[in-house]
Amino acid sequence: MTYTFRPNAVLTLDGRSFTAAEAGLVELEMETALGELGELRLLLWPGSKLADATPGARLELALGATDSEAAVFTGVVEHVARTATTVMVDALEPTVALHRAFLSRAYLNQTVAAIVRDLAGPVSVAEADSDLELGQYGVENRRSVWWHLRDLAMLAGCDLAAAVDGGLVFRPRGRGDxxxxxxxxxxxxxxxxxxVEATAPAQAAHGSASSAGTDRWHWVNADPLGPASEPARIRGAIASEAAADAATEAARARAAARxxxxxxxxxxxxxxxxxxxxxxxxxxxxxxxxxxxxxxxxxxxxxxxxxxxxxxxxxxxxxxxxxxxxxxxxxxxxxxxxxx
Known part of the structure; x- marks a missing residue:
């Protein structure tokens, strides 16, 4: 018995679906990564039914065996270029909106998951899971919202990405399939x-009463690191020893994985x-x-x-x-x- 794998692509532009042949698809490349913006590039024949694509249009892609294609990308057309022989379409994941958003906000005694959901704004959230509580966290408009999401992911030991449907994914490392x-x-x-495994700096809580939790009054500790001989950081967001321990473990695990x-x-x-x-x-x-x-x-x-x-x-x-x-x-x- 001979098994034949016949791959196919299905492209859906603003609700209109076309197979690779119907779309006049020459080739495509799609790339997505943790902490980065996913993108899709299509190369089409000039007579393609997708040749009329315009920036801002919704573009979806499914790949796999013919009649068994699985969704791999949902995004928005960013750029369309045409020549006498080809049409090139570039699309980006919906999380591009967070790369272009700049906000000023302050959060007090909030979990990372709650901060992420608030920062997502117009972008749908497929998953936001982290119970790490930060004493305070400031978002300033010199950096993009996405920069702050990456920062929160590093603190909490979480993955930051986009789901197949374009929604934001923020979850503890190791939760993937x-x-x-x-x-x-x-x-x-x-x-x-x-x-070589890089040295991951430890995180230290900044308050003298941090061992009592974040619901107690405390003052800034003049020597939060003590006689520690290893590299360490003090961040205002880390207000409890539990949060400091969690952030330290996340940094060390990330260094070991790399x-x-x-x-x-x-x-x-x-x-x-x-x-x-x-x-x-x-x-x-x-x-x-x-x-x-x-x-x-x-x-x-x-x-x-x-x-x-x-x-x-x-x-x-x-x-x-x-x-x-x-x-x-x-x-x-x-x-x-x-x-x-």
């Missing part, structure tokens, strides 16, 4: 590597998203290579946390490439380290 990819079946290629890095190329996998866990199975290389790193942490997807997780995912579709998925990886595990 888990996927298993087999060498010789799913994988087209891979690389792995290690780098020290292990890899890249994989796959037959098109539309379900893979940034933040998802990746279990590389049946890998060559023995202990110390991808095989050792992956299987030491996981004995199959049911055996624990995946040894890797995706931080950046790129889908490419075209006549010369077919449908392939490329992903950048970092170390996985149970710890909460936030976006890369």
């Amino acid at each position: 888990a996927h298993g990819f087999r060498y010789g079946a799913d994988l087209l290629g891979f690389t792995d590597g290690q780098s 020290a292990k890095c890899g890249r994989i190329a796959l037959w098109g996998r539309p379900e893979l998203r940034p933040g998802d866990g990746v279990d590389l199975q049946d890998m060559p290389g023995g202990e110390g290579g991808l095989l050792g790193a992956a299987t030491a942490a996981v004995a199959g997807l049911g055996g624990g946390a995946p040894g890797w997780r995706a931080t950046r995912v790129r889908h490419a579709f075209g006549r010369s490439t077919g449908f392939v998925t490329l992903a950048e990886l970092e170390g996985g595990g149970d710890s909460a380290g936030g976006f890369p």
Whole structure:
């Protein structure tokens, strides 16, 4: 029995859906990553039914086997360029509005999740989950709302991204779906590597009564770090020892995850998203290579946390490439380290 994979793309422009053939699609590239703005680029024949696309139009993309396509992108057309032989359409995720928004606000004794939901404004929130409470947090209009969301993600040890439908995703590290990819079946290629683990500075609470919680009056501690010999930071947002411990753990876990890095190329996998866990199975290389790193942490997807997780995912579709998925990886595990 021969299995034939016939990839297809479905493009939906302001509610009108077209297959790759109907849209006159030559090729496309879509890329999304943790903490960054996802984008989609289409290259079309000049007679394409999408040639009349205008900036601001809603654009959706689904990829996969014919008649089994899965949604991978929802965004807004940003730029359209036309030549005698091609039409090029660029689209960005709806979270682009947060890159262009500048606000001045102050929050007192609020959870990070509550701050994120308030800052999202007109952008829908698919998920906002963090119970870390900040004594105070200031948003100033010299930096974009997205900059502040990244800052909150680092403090809370959370991933920051966009969902398939374009909604904002802000959740603890390790909450993504888990996927298993087999060498010789799913994988087209891979690389792995290690780098020096950076020193993650500890976070310290600024008040002398911080051990009593944030609901007690306290004064600024003249020496909040004490005899600490390691690098440390004092931030006004961190008002309790519990918050300081959580932020410190997040920074250290993030540094440890970055020290292990890899890249994989796959037959098109539309379900893979940034933040998802990746279990590389049946890998060559023995202990110390991808095989050792992956299987030491996981004995199959049911055996624990995946040894890797995706931080950046790129889908490419075209006549010369077919449908392939490329992903950048970092170390996985149970710890909460936030976006890369």
